[in-house]
Amino acid sequence: MERTLAAPKTYKSIFRTLLRAYGPQHWWPGESxxxxxxxxxxxxxxxxxxxxxxxxxxxxxxxxxxxxxxxxxxxxxxxxxxxxxxxxxxxxxxxxxxxxxxxxxxxxxxxxxxxxxxxxxxxxxxxxxxxxxxxxxxxxYHRPVFVIDAYTRRLFSRLGLVKGDENYECLHAGFQEVLGQEVEIFNGYHVLIVHHAKYYCNSKPKCETCCLRKSCKNTGI
Ligand code: SF4
Structure with missing residues (x-):
């Protein structure tokens, strides 16, 4: 069966690169x-x-x-x-x-x-x-689900891995498929994406110091 997202290994590799760059990030704040x-x-x-x-x-x-x-x-x-x-x-x-x-x-x-x-x-x-x-x-509820938000769309479309305007369920299913069932990845990945999108891949991307620049299709935009 054809995968929704191409190059599945790339997504775990991006996760590892972000994790190395920023370390584990903690979210969501809440007492219960x-x-x-x-x-x-x-x-x-x-x-x-x-x-x-x-x-x-x-x-x-x-x-x-x-x-x-x-x-x-x-x-x-x-x-x-x-x-x-x-x-x-x-x-x-x-x-x-x-x-x-x-x-x-x-x-x-x-x-x-x-x-x-x-x-x-x-x-x-x-x-x-x-x-x-x-x-x-x-x-x-700490379930292994991938959240698609505006940060996710922006980052992965700039990386050249998705178009960015796919419907939610299409992208969600694609990420679920390539990331498997490792809860730690789901827990950490979205937080790292948000962190990266806020501080590097934002409206004025800091491509020169970005940890993903070697694999990015839009570096220097
Ligand atoms: S190189 Fe630039 S456009 Fe690409 S992910 Fe990094 S900050 Fe975003």
Whole structure:
């Protein structure tokens, strides 16, 4: 069967190069799986610094728990998460997600679900797209899933390995296929990509000092 991504060994080699350059990186900040889940949803289309402010508002009111969030008046929730942008939409989505979790017995109960089933169920929640679902699976439940975000698309398209405009599921399936089932790779890879994309392969790429320049098709752009 033809692979979705060419040159599968290249992807592990890039991971090793990034790991050598930056060492293990740690993400996602959160004191509990539930905080990571809430943060993943609030992180849609906004900067992480805004998410932190919204989470701090919920913590300051003692409301960062499943029952408080799902029973709270929607308008109050929207006000508390206002710093995370699109707060009215996100309040609805967050309550949808909290109801989904509660109906299945809570955050810990979802840990018993096989990864494919949990991913499908998360995607059935109104407001949870594939990137949010994969963030939750990877960072809250430590499942071997690869997150495709704007950083991933930018880096791998500049490296000449993907076009960059493929649909989410196509790229996701391709990375799952070439990376196998090594949880350590999934845990570390996305964080390293984010780090590299923020500090080197950004809008003004620092190609001259980039650890990937020898294998990059767009060095010097
Ligand atoms: S060489 Fe430049 S374009 Fe290529 S990955 Fe590095 S920073 Fe990005």
């Amino acid at each position: 799986p539930f905080e990571i889940i809430v943060g993943a949803l609030l992180n849609q289309n906004t900067a992480w610094t805004n998410v932190v402010k919204a989470l701090d508002n919920l913590k300051a009111e003692g409301l960062l728990d499943l029952d408080s969030l799902r029973h709270m008046e929607e308008g109050r929730l929207a006000g508390l998460i206002r710093p995370a942008d699109y707060f009215n939409v996100k309040a609805k989505r967050l309550q949808n997600l909290c109801r989904f979790i509660a109906e299945r017995g809570g955050v810990e109960a979802l840990d018993d679900y096989p990864t494919d089933r949990l991913r499908q169920d998360l995607l059935s929640v109104n407001g949870v797209g594939p990137e949010t679902a994969d963030d939750i699976l990877l960072y809250a």
